[in-house]
Amino acid sequence: MKKIILGTTLLVLLSSSPLFAGADAGIEQEVHSGDKVVLDGSESSLDNDGRFVRTKWKQADRKERVDFSSSKRRLVTSFTAPVVDEATTFRFRLITKERFKCHKRRGCISKSRDFVNVIVYPKEVTSEVEPPVSNGETITHKGFVYDSVTSPITGRVWLDRNLGAKKVCTNVNDVSCFGDLYQWGRDADGHQLKSSPKSLSVSKTIEVGNDMFFRDTGSGDYTTIDDWTSADNSGEVRSINWSKTDGSSICPVDYRVPSSEELLSEFSVIDNGFNSFLRIPNAGERGFFGDYVGAKKRFNLWSSTPINNGFGLSVTLPFSNKFNKALRVSRNEGHSIRCIQD
Numbered sequence: 001m002k003k004i005i006l007g008t009t010l011l012v013l014l015s016s017s018p019l020f021a022g023a024d025a026g027i028e029q030e031v032h033s034g035d036k037v038v039l040d041g042s043e044s045s046l047d048n049d050g051r052f053v054r055t056k057w058k059q060a061d062r063k064e065r066v067d068f069s070s071s072k073r074r075l076v077t078s079f080t081a082p083v084v085d086e087a088t089t090f091r092f093r094l095i096t097k098e099r100f101k102c103h104k105r106r107g108c109i110s111k112s113r114d115f116v117n118v119i120v121y122p123k124e125v126t127s128e129v130e131p132p133v134s135n136g137e138t139i140t141h142k143g144f145v146y147d148s149v150t151s152p153i154t155g156r157v158w159l160d161r162n163l164g165a166k167k168v169c170t171n172v173n174d175v176s177c178f179g180d181l182y183q184w185g186r187d188a189d190g191h192q193l194k195s196s197p198k199s200l201s202v203s204k205t206i207e208v209g210n211d212m213f214f215r216d217t218g219s220g221d222y223t224t225i226d227d228w229t230s231a232d233n234s235g236e237v238r239s240i241n242w243s244k245t246d247g248s249s250i251c252p253v254d255y256r257v258p259s260s261e262e263l264l265s266e267f268s269v270i271d272n273g274f275n276s277f278l279r280i281p282n283a284g285e286r287g288f289f290g291d292y293v294g295a296k297k298r299f300n301l302w303s304s305t306p307i308n309n310g311f312g313l314s315v316t317l318p319f320s321n322k323f324n325k326a327l328r329v330s331r332n333e334g335h336s337i338r339c340i341q342d
Helices: 236-242 260-264
Strands: 002-006 009-013 029-032 036-040 051-059 076-080 088-100 108-121 139-141 144-146 148-150 157-159 298-307 311-318 325-330
Touching: 036 108, 236 298, 260 298
Parallel strands: 029 108
Antiparallel strands: 002 009, 036 076, 051 088, 088 108, 139 144, 148 157, 298 311, 311 325
């Protein structure tokens, strides 16, 4: 974010990269504890064809402090990602100071700043069980390639990874296997990406046609209806949509979003989701207000089951010896999806 003062007007620009010349803190990064993180401000430019007389990196939050390799007079610096127990977002600020020629005798000074986030995930944890045996299929859907796996518990066939995931999980915090985060009952219109923009309003239809993530408009305390649309209050239409098997919904042909009962039947009451044959990763969620948050030692998967005229059921698989259960969750939250063969 960059602030620019024009006369008495203060413009606050919210952007992943500056719209004007000056400091450019680079793009958001996702890393694991212990990884080397490089903050690269080399794309910063000079407003007035002058010269940088000062550049400095600073941590812009109050979380655990990191040690920069060099923070002063450097556009590029690095640090070691701190140890975290859950996904944690650290925020950094790049400040630049430029001197350029002007009518003043000693020249003029221009200051600029930009921010960048670094999401740090817990150190990678390998599975305690053998990887699932694929069925050797090639399933292509909406630009992604999947395989399938057969449940040793129920004999049902499932996709081998979450919707939108690039690969099968080899460890619980592998960001390339997280996949996308859907609002309940909604199509793949771009909102499922973690970087999709947020909207303070709600949709008047379930066929949105844009990538806005409609954030919470209720209290966020599970006592009021918190939905991303004012249509289909019962959830019946969206449940039917997610149950389609012709490939027109979010799952590939012959696959659909499972019910809460179908999900829970694949796990014992204290199963670790990652150590199951489905290899459920610690993918996090988008919460009440549309912000991405790391999963707090639990795994969330949407089911197609609506409940209580305003909520959906999300199956939660704790990363600990706690009971697995289906939770009543506001439909505007963003959770992972694993498709089952019909």
